[in-house]
Amino acid sequence: MNRPTILTGDRTTGPLHIGHYAGSLSNRLRYQDSHEQFLLLADAQALTDNAHDPEKVRRNVMEVALDYLAVGIDPGRTTICLQSHLPALAELSMLYLNFVTVARLERNPTIKDEIRVRGFGRDIPAGFLCYPAAQAADITGFRATVVPVGEDQAPLIEQTNEIVRRINATAGHEVLPEAQAVIPKAGRLPGIDGKAKMSKSGGNAIPLSASPEEIRKAVRAMFTDPNHLRVEDPGRVEGNVVFSYLDAFDGDQEGLEDLKAWYRRGGLGDSKIKARLEGILQELIAPVRERRERLAREPGYILDVIRDGTDRARERTEATKRDVVDALGLFQL
Known part of the structure; x- marks a missing residue:
């Protein structure tokens, strides 16, 4: 059956909480039956503002994967994969950066908000500023046509489609599909203290492992x-x-x-x-x-799920990278 491809995922900065369940995990359980779903453990993205603590990012790969499986994500129907082990995504990111300006990256409302919240000022990590191009690589690398995001993330999908249109125009034909942002009906849950952002580090979230x-x-x-x-x-x-x-x-x-x-x-x-x-x-x-x-008592099984999913994802993303390189007419060896 030809099903639409959906890409979603989470930064590996900590275990998931009920805000994730309300906003994304419950929908992902339904998507397993209607879409070809890829679930990205976004450890490379997590480094864009956690490079000072890579151990935190590494440790939480297993924690987030464990949460996925615990809520009922079926690795036989959803591909769980590790971003940093998909080199085609990094290569596509580098190519796409030639199709977007620094001024456009800085104007992205999502990036502007996140820079303000994190207090970067002008000391913005380059990886963080360039995140829209990296997300475009993630989305197009899987040829995803559906991307569930919060309303505040919709500008990132708009920028992905801008890059897609520029690639297609340069190639003279459609190389990559555009993606549709799907915004869940349920808005973001506030923290238990009433603050807009729920986070475990802020002590205002209820983890999925809560007693x-x-x-x-x-x-x-x-x-x-x-x-x-x-x-x-x-x-x-x-x-x-x-x-x-x-x-x-x-x-x-x-x-x-x-x-x-x-x-x-x-x-x-x-x-x-x-x-x-x-x-x-x-x-x-x-x-x-x-x-x-x-499941926590079976770390070997969790690793196998990640490895198998990453192998499948690597095939998909490498094929996309080859198509983009060919379409742009880059030199081939």
Whole structure:
């Protein structure tokens, strides 16, 4: 069956958390049946702002792969591969940098935001600035036509397609397909402290390996409505972290709407909504945690999954690189 090709993945900077599950992992489980899916362990990209700590990047390759398998990613239906062991991607990145200007890279809204957040100023690692070209290499290397991204990442797909159009125009025919950004309906989950970005290093995330007590503690610490001081007070749902998580994970959306109405008019305490959320998260994470603990005792199997997937991905990306080199008319030996 001719299925569309989808590329997705994660930087190997730490184990995954429930924000990843809501935003991407649950969708990847569905894509296994409808798409030819490649899942990239993006260790080379992780180095663009972690070159001072390569051990962190190396160590988390296994951790992220373990999370993929624990949530139910099937290596027989999804190719899990390691970015740094796909040399064609680096070669394509170098070629593509000739088809984009520094000014255009600096204007990319995603890159501008990330530079500001990280406080680089003008001390921007060259690898970080050039990331849009590297992502274009990742996407086109697999000939992906579908790329799930958050709304804030959509400009990177636009820039990929700009590079694709320039390559095709130079070659005089279509060498590479353009990709479509697919933005999940569920927005990014906030951290349990109400901050926009959830991260394990920031201490405001719930990892997929969380114990029952860690889940309980995290839910109890969640930011709600600071003005909802008494049970009888009307409460605000918008910006309330507990309701954001319920929106993402509660299977009874009709019942949830009733709960929101009750909270808004007053008479519903934060402890009640937190208890509902905790029960949902305990049920969601328990089987993932158990599979993860079991798989962690089989590191040889995890390595085999990565090696086999990387071998398959290498064939695909090398073929694409050859097509691009031929189309551009570069000298062949």
